[in-house]
Amino acid sequence: MRRLIAAALALSSAAAISACSLLLAGITPSTSDAHRTATRSDSVARDVFAWANRVRRDAEVPLLRRDPRLESVAARYSRELARRGEIAHESPTRGGETPAARLAAGGARFARWAENLAWTSAGPRGAGARVVNGWMFSPGHRVHLLDVGFRHAGTGVAEAADGTWYVVQLYGTRPAPEPPDPP
Numbered sequence: 001m002r003r004l005i006a007a008a009l010a011l012s013s014a015a016a017i018s019a020c021s022l023l024l025a026g027i028t029p030s031t032s033d034a035h036r037t038a039t040r041s042d043s044v045a046r047d048v049f050a051w052a053n054r055v056r057r058d059a060e061v062p063l064l065r066r067d068p069r070l071e072s073v074a075a076r077y078s079r080e081l082a083r084r085g086e087i088a089h090e091s092p093t094r095g096g097e098t099p100a101a102r103l104a105a106g107g108a109r110f111a112r113w114a115e116n117l118a119w120t121s122a123g124p125r126g127a128g129a130r131v132v133n134g135w136m137f138s139p140g141h142r143v144h145l146l147d148v149g150f151r152h153a154g155t156g157v158a159e160a161a162d163g164t165w166y167v168v169q170l171y172g173t174r175p176a177p178e179p180p181d182p183p
Helices: 002-024 030-058 068-084 099-105 127-136 139-146
Strands: 112-120 152-159 165-173
Touching: 030 068, 030 127, 030 139, 030 152, 030 165, 068 099, 068 152, 068 165, 099 112, 099 165, 112 127, 112 139, 127 139, 127 165, 139 165
Parallel strands: none
Antiparallel strands: 112 165, 152 165
């Protein structure tokens, strides 16, 4: 038992010395903070997606399927909105000025698409219900959310420095496959 305690103290001392060395060198342990924020953002994104499908099921509309390209574009834009501290469909970022430009840059090719944006400062708990409920009470957002033609979606969420959560949900309809070339 003494050996176990001594080993634990030695490891704790080594970790403490390493942490102090990093702090003295001006390096902060932000990696764990970034990981924690990313994990919380992913959790809120899953919550928003689940609530979107819950209201679609209640409305007897086909459920959305997660699309990795839409999720990537939505996540990237939610981080941009969080950095800028504003919510807008247009962006000053070159090559991503519009949703269409962001989708094309992200390799997300859809015949039709739509974008819903939201923010909440009430924290991550219950954010999915708050965001989707807000969209349901906004005619334009509600149309996108319940559009029977949209079968694919991606949700991105990012937390700003002030604790505000920015949400981007993209919807898409895949284009019809091209007919084969005649022989």
